[in-house]
Amino acid sequence: MHKVFKQSPAALCRWLLPLFLLLLFTQNLNAWGFWAHQRINRIAVFLLPPEMITFYKNNIDFITEHAVDPDKRRYASPDEAPRHYIDLDHYCTLPCNEVPQRWDSAVAKFSEDTLKAYGIVPWHLQLMMYRLTKAFQLRDKMQILRLSADIGHYIGDANVPLHTTENYNGQLTNQHGIHGFWESRVPELFGEDYDYFIGKAEFERKPMERIWKTVYESHAALDTVFGLEKTLSETFESDKKFAFEQRGQTTVKTYSKEYSEAYSKQMDGMVERRMRSAMKMVADLWYTCWVNAGSPDLNKLQDVPYSQEELQQIAEEEKRWKEKGKPMYGHQHPGEQRLDRRGPKPQPGIDSKKKTNKRGGGGGGGLPPRELSSHSPEPTHSSSKEKLKRPSSIHPVLLRQHSIFSGRLCLRQAIQRLGCFIGSILAIY
Numbered sequence: 001m002h003k004v005f006k007q008s009p010a011a012l013c014r015w016l017l018p019l020f021l022l023l024l025f026t027q028n029l030n031a032w033g034f035w036a037h038q039r040i041n042r043i044a045v046f047l048l049p050p051e052m053i054t055f056y057k058n059n060i061d062f063i064t065e066h067a068v069d070p071d072k073r074r075y076a077s078p079d080e081a082p083r084h085y086i087d088l089d090h091y092c093t094l095p096c097n098e099v100p101q102r103w104d105s106a107v108a109k110f111s112e113d114t115l116k117a118y119g120i121v122p123w124h125l126q127l128m129m130y131r132l133t134k135a136f137q138l139r140d141k142m143q144i145l146r147l148s149a150d151i152g153h154y155i156g157d158a159n160v161p162l163h164t165t166e167n168y169n170g171q172l173t174n175q176h177g178i179h180g181f182w183e184s185r186v187p188e189l190f191g192e193d194y195d196y197f198i199g200k201a202e203f204e205r206k207p208m209e210r211i212w213k214t215v216y217e218s219h220a221a222l223d224t225v226f227g228l229e230k231t232l233s234e235t236f237e238s239d240k241k242f243a244f245e246q247r248g249q250t251t252v253k254t255y256s257k258e259y260s261e262a263y264s265k266q267m268d269g270m271v272e273r274r275m276r277s278a279m280k281m282v283a284d285l286w287y288t289c290w291v292n293a294g295s296p297d298l299n300k301l302q303d304v305p306y307s308q309e310e311l312q313q314i315a316e317e318e319k320r321w322k323e324k325g326k327p328m329y330g331h332q333h334p335g336e337q338r339l340d341r342r343g344p345k346p347q348p349g350i351d352s353k354k355k356t357n358k359r360g361g362g363g364g365g366g367l368p369p370r371e372l373s374s375h376s377p378e379p380t381h382s383s384s385k386e387k388l389k390r391p392s393s394i395h396p397v398l399l400r401q402h403s404i405f406s407g408r409l410c411l412r413q414a415i416q417r418l419g420c421f422i423g424s425i426l427a428i429y
């Protein structure tokens with residue numbers, strides 16, 4: 001028998017205690033929930049006009065539950081990750097006039113590879129609005145619901161300052177973890193007390209400008225987001241910054257309530273304001289799509305069943321999401337960190353087939369609309385051809401990455417279980 005197992009219980013504890021503590025500290029900082037996304041979609045429903053609210057209320061559970069689909073999809077789709085952010089600081093400093101608002105112009109200036117490497121959320125939202133408008137025109141109930149839920153998600157992301165910077169998790173300023181801290185921990189602790197009396201949905205005459213204005217507003221808040229946390233971290237008692245909390249079967253290290261409260265107070269309602277901004281924008285853009293589609297009667301929608309291929313796609317996304325487990329924090333995923341370490345980033349204007357998306361890896365893609373009318377306005381996103389395609393098969397590279405990551409996940413879960421087991425032994429002694 002190994003000499004470790006011949007030790008007395010007290011000696012065994014001394015030997016295992018450091019290992020146990022180490023295991024605790026290796027837990028994910030923020031691995032639960034998509035509370036804010038779901039709340040944004042849910043509240044947005046109540047801002048809609050009478051012609052829309054009945055339909056959306058009747059389906060409010062779907063709209064709420066599926067607010068997080070785009071994040072789940074990131075595990076199965078090669079194109080999904082860049083739809084959630086834009087690293088504006090890669091291109092410019094505010095006021096930022098260098099980035100074309102239209103997709104085609106931006107591609108011409110920077111190349112599609114570069115845009116995808118640094119995030120495309122403002123352009124993707126324009127495409128999503130186009131798709132939702134078409135779904136309203138076709139009176140396709142399921143597409144309306146799915147696209148409405150998706151748009152709510154991307155608008156939520158566009159309102160998060162940390163979705164507009166290369167330093168998206170404070171990794172460049174020694175503030176690692178700030179992403180989940182800002183967008184998950186703070187709203188989950190204090191979001192129930194936010195003021196959600198927001199007003200009514202309004203028609204947006206210039207959606208493209210609205211989307212870009214939102215992204216710039218988010219970006220402008222970054223100095224505050226980073227600066228306050230940095231100062232707080234330097235002045236707060238270090239042993240009170242983090243706490244351990246039980247999440248189901250797992251003990252996680254997370255920002256303490258005291259530290260979160262202090263940060264939230266110093267931000268003076270910023271998280272609440274960004275959530276309110278997102279809710280209003282979601283309702284405004286749903287409403288705008290509906291008006292642009294000719295204000296169809298939502299009591300007379302068609303229940304177009306999913307095709308076999310679409311059902312398979314949905315099942316595949318769900319399966320991969322469950323296999324990979326939950327993201328490490330907010331909208332960042334383990335794959336992002338892995339890909340971050342890959343080589344230099346592409347430079348604007350330099351086309352390169354070797355570029356990789358720095359925050360995501362690939363596989364299928366979201367479901368495209370079933371059919372599109374030729375009378376629709378031209379989308380600003382050049383991927384408009386994509387809407388006529390059926391979902392592609394999973395890329396072999398992703399499959400390989402996926403299996404590697406699944407292996408790592410299993411290992412981590414095994415370590416976690418071992419930690420729990422050792423903890424139980426220590427508790428007994």
Ligand SMILES: [Zn+2]
Pocket residue numbers: 070071084153157331
């Ligand atoms: Zn997201």
